[in-house]
Amino acid sequence: MPPAVLPRVGIAIGDPAGVGPEIALKAALDERVTRICRPVLFGDRRAIAAHAAAAGIARQVETVALDHFRDEPLAIGQVRAAHGRAAVDAARAAIEAAMAGDVAAVVAAPQTELAIRQAGIEFDGYPSFVARCTGVPPDDAFLMICFDAMRIAHATLHVSLRRAIELVTPERVGRVVRAVHDTLRRIGIDAPRIAVGGLNPHAGEAGMFGEEDRAIIGPAVADARAAGIDADGPFGADTMFHKTGYDAFVVMFHDQGHIAAKLLAPNRSAGLTIGTPVLFSSVAHGSALDIAGQGRASAEAMVEAVARLVGGPSR
16 A cells, blocks of 8 residues: 655744744654654745754755745844744744645744734734634634643633633633534544633632632533533632543633643643634744754754644654
């Protein structure tokens, strides 16, 4: 039989002044990546070449070349509007390639949100950005952080805690549970089990610490179960991750999931955007401007991000 054709995966290089191009190159050449897919970089050739030279990388990687800078210089390690615009352009080009069927999935290297803001571009994280690029309502896109065997999806993300509490409605909780269920099936888990966390301490402790858990989250879980989704909860968010037998966990706000990921897997977590037609993942760390262009950035999170889309966990 002929060998299976590996899927092409687009890798957007992120902020060209940060470690993004370096870790994109390193991941694209890593045997753990090349054995499961054909990586294709999306970004400016000058930025890729500059980081390759700094890291001592001589091997070539298939690239969709973009002209990010025109007459503007690349200033590695600096926050500039041109760098923010370049990161967004690379991600958008890769997403468009996925929508056209040219790549099977997209992985994005880290961006610098201040640089994107300086460029005057609306951006509050990759989930809503991917949603806008693919014609999906931003409220239907969510972030799921993945590391080791752990998957943690967030009902709310980059908003104040006060606003997050306002956004926790039965409809929103139901949407994120459905998005998790559909994504897990899409990546090969036929009968996913999902644990849903509470909003208040001890998931409200039968109403003693707040009513949201039994008035909002509990009914949303019940509706999901009635629709055929194997979901349980709400559970206290401080103990939920110790529960076994679940394929994913759903938390209500940013820190409930990010603290666990950044404590247990600070440089090797992948952020998977769910609820959109494009399989999209990104690293869960920043652009590390302080070590950019020095050839010493770890590509572990990028390898993990690719593997989550097309090959399961990298270890």
